[in-house]
Amino acid sequence: MARKSGSHAGITGPRVRDAAERLFARHGYAAVSMRQIAAEVGVQAGALYLYTRDKQSLLFDLMQSHLRDLMQAWQAVPEGDGPAARLEAFTRFHIRHHLARPDAVFIAYMELRSLEPENFKVIEALRKRYEDVLEEILRDGAAAGVFTVPDTKLATMALIAMLTGVNTWYRDSGRLSRDRVEDLYCDMVRRAVGA
Amino acid sequence: MARKSGSHAGITGPRVRDAAERLFARHGYAAVSMRQIAAEVGVQAGALYLYTRDKQSLLFDLMQSHLRDLMQAWQAVPEGDGPAARLEAFTRFHIRHHLARPDAVFIAYMELRSLEPENFKVIEALRKRYEDVLEEILRDGAAAGVFTVPDTKLATMALIAMLTGVNTWYRDSGRLSRDRVEDLYCDMVRRAVGA
């Protein structure tokens, strides 16, 4: 059979990643077959193996690059002045970044159990590093007497869960704009830490 | 082949549900086969069909009875006096109930996408009813001037996400007791709504 068009421009690799991300997020890793991903790209299943070693690597690479992007993007955010400003910056960054990449976020949170043990360790460590960012802000704020957090670790987990939850309900077609959502979460976070 | 013991006491049904709940929570619905569930129960795969119509019904029944239990258990909680007391009662109830049934909770939140459309509608409606409980408490509190919540719906989603998140990190072997966790979350929730 002839190919549809003559373009051999080499954009198939990214298209495989995009299709996998979309399908994994929608249906779950285990429920998506390599043939479904291939069909989404417009290619036969065998061709996928030019771009990935196997299905597991596809998942792992998606999660790893998502978490690396997340850390890198955070480090590009100008450091705030004092714990309160840094907490607000983190809150806004987290919501903005998560709303912009809902599929990648969904996968990173839901498909940990689909990772083989070795891969799991890598991803878990990256996740931990991101949570440490918030924990450090809270610890500094508590030490400075700016925040009231009886337990820093618990507060970290509680706030991360609250913020990440925005992805479960926010829709662009909804009632609130992204900026408004950011503002409202900032209010709640500030009050939750007693600042 | 002979059976292991002569007991025909009829406890296989519940054991199928338990095994399915455990395995679905651990590996995900799509990743678990009927043969794995059967092996966990100590039976051949065909025997499962004496207790469930098919795999999908197994998932649906687990989710439905979990959510029904949740609503029923909440209705058994004595109604608090005023919005602040009701919010504390809800917070404590939610955490206690969720920590007691981590597998069922995990499934109810993670496997919505594994439900066929018709089943999804039913489960989604039950979930909505539970969220409405919290939303009503917040609305009443805001109306009475006891809470400061600029947006009731957003606050509902934010608090539910925060509270449910406890299941992702809490371990019995950990640093904090369940009661202590309850207390700390209550503090954060109270402050988050400005009470």
Added chain:
DNA sequence: CTATGATCTGAACGTCTGTTCAGTTAATCA
């Protein structure tokens, strides 16, 4: 002691799975 009915086995079904690979196609380079 036989009959009944519930419980379960073991094999079978058609289909789908991830992955490999020899061969085809088309663009690129000398």
Added chain:
DNA sequence: TGATTAACTGAACAGACGTTCAGATCATAG
């Protein structure tokens, strides 16, 4: 023009999937 190489197909592999069912097994009732 001919050789090279990257991109891709289509078929094949062995095994797993959900589900069905005739027949075996066994506690109990009559």
